[in-house]
Amino acid sequence: MEKYEPLIFHGSCENSIKREIKDQSLDLSFLDPPFNQDKYYHNHSDNMKTNEYWTWMKSICEMIYQKTKDGGVIYFMQREKNTEEVLRILRETNWVFQNLIIWKKMTSAVPQKYRYGKHYQIIAFFSKGERPKTFHKIRYDAPLEPHMKIKRDNGLFCTDVWTDIRELTSGYFAGHEALREEKSNKRLHKQQSPIALLLRILLSSTKPNDLILDPFAGTGTTNIVAKQLRRRSIGIEKSEKNIKIIRKRISEKKVSDNILKYRQYYRFTENLDDIWPISIPFI
Numbered sequence: 546m547e548k549y550e551p552l553i554f555h556g557s558c559e560n561s562i563k564r565e566i567k568d569q570s571l572d573l574s575f576l577d578p579p580f581n582q583d584k585y586y587h588n589h590s591d592n593m594k595t596n597e598y599w600t601w602m603k604s605i606c607e608m609i610y611q612k613t614k615d616g617g618v619i620y621f622m623q624r625e626k627n628t629e630e631v632l633r634i635l636r637e638t639n640w641v642f643q644n645l646i647i648w649k650k651m652t653s654a655v656p657q658k659y660r661y662g663k664h665y666q667i668i669a670f671f672s673k674g675e676r677p678k679t680f681h682k683i684r685y686d687a688p689l690e691p692h693m694k695i696k697r698d699n700g701l702f703c704t705d706v707w708t709d710i711r712e713l714t715s716g717y718f719a720g721h722e723a724l725r726e727e728k729s730n731k732r733l734h735k736q737q738s739p740i741a742l743l744l745r746i747l748l749s750s751t752k753p754n755d756l757i758l759d760p761f762a763g764t765g766t767t768n769i770v771a772k773q774l775r776r777r778s779i780g781i782e783k784s785e786k787n788i789k790i791i792r793k794r795i796s797e798k799k800v801s802d803n804i805l806k807y808r809q810y811y812r813f814t815e816n817l818d819d820i821w822p823i824s825i826p827f828i
């Protein structure tokens with residue numbers, strides 16, 4: 546099998562992590578679990594008792610810690626209202642805080658009656674040990690903001706507030722990247738993450754050949770990006786329907802999944818050729 550072909554496991558991540566992953570082998574894990582907000586999932590109840598849900602999340606963070614190399618990292622995405630719980634369980638499982646990333650999703654916020662409309666999601670970035678062993682200071686060609694007078698010659702460095710990545714909403718803006726049923730054109734998975742989000746995370750925190758885990762793989766976005774960046778990756782997904790979607794997506798090599806369209810955007814990053822070896826055609 547090709548070295549960067551993702552390893553995809555069907556089943557619960559609680560079991561597969563224990564069984565399939567060696568201790569101290571992971572460089573990065575990205576967690577985008579169901580958020581326990583009563584959304585529909587095949588094979589999963591998204592309406593657990595709150596304390597059961599967080600006990601479950603904590604046990605997964607604990608298992609991943611054991612499977613991660615010293616200096617390896619975890620990125621845990623959640624709703625902003627769960628920030629306290631996410632930070633607590635990561636600390637209690639010995640991970641060390643690096644950043645709380647605010648992902649402002651470029652979609653419209655829904656106005657609320659007695660508080661501000663919600664406009665972002667959080668991504669908690671923690672490491673095993675005091676410092677991550679890998680961190681690339683990426684620079685990108687961000688659009689000029691109204692308060693900036695002059696366009697920077699060498700772009701902007703990436704901070705902990707991400708405003709330039711659009712969520713794949715269910716409406717018009719979901720675009721071609723959102724996977725859809727052929728006949729009905731309905732979204733195949735409403736929580737599909739944008740490839741631009743995983744590209745940023747993997748570029749910042751991994752090197753070619755590193756090993757990446759996505760225990761809630763969904764449509765396999767993490768694996769699709771990892772493969773193109775020449776990182777090894779493992780995806781675990783409980784729903785058989787999604788497993789089929791992942792396998793098809795990997796073999797199809799869709800134009801909308803090709804990360805090369807972002808290459809120019811990151812051209813100001815000093816060691817770009819080392820951290821993003823170009824593979825043509827799209828592997």
Ligand SMILES: C[S@@+](CC[C@H](N)C(=O)[O-])C[C@H]1O[C@@H](n2cnc3c(N)ncnc32)[C@H](O)[C@@H]1O
Binds near residue numbers: 556577578766782
């Ligand atoms: C929010 S979605 C992840 C979406 C993903 N980031 C993507 O880009 O497609 C969470 C996924 O976790 C899966 N899931 C739920 N419980 C699971 C478990 N115990 N083990 C593995 N996967 C699970 C669901 O079927 C769902 O596809």
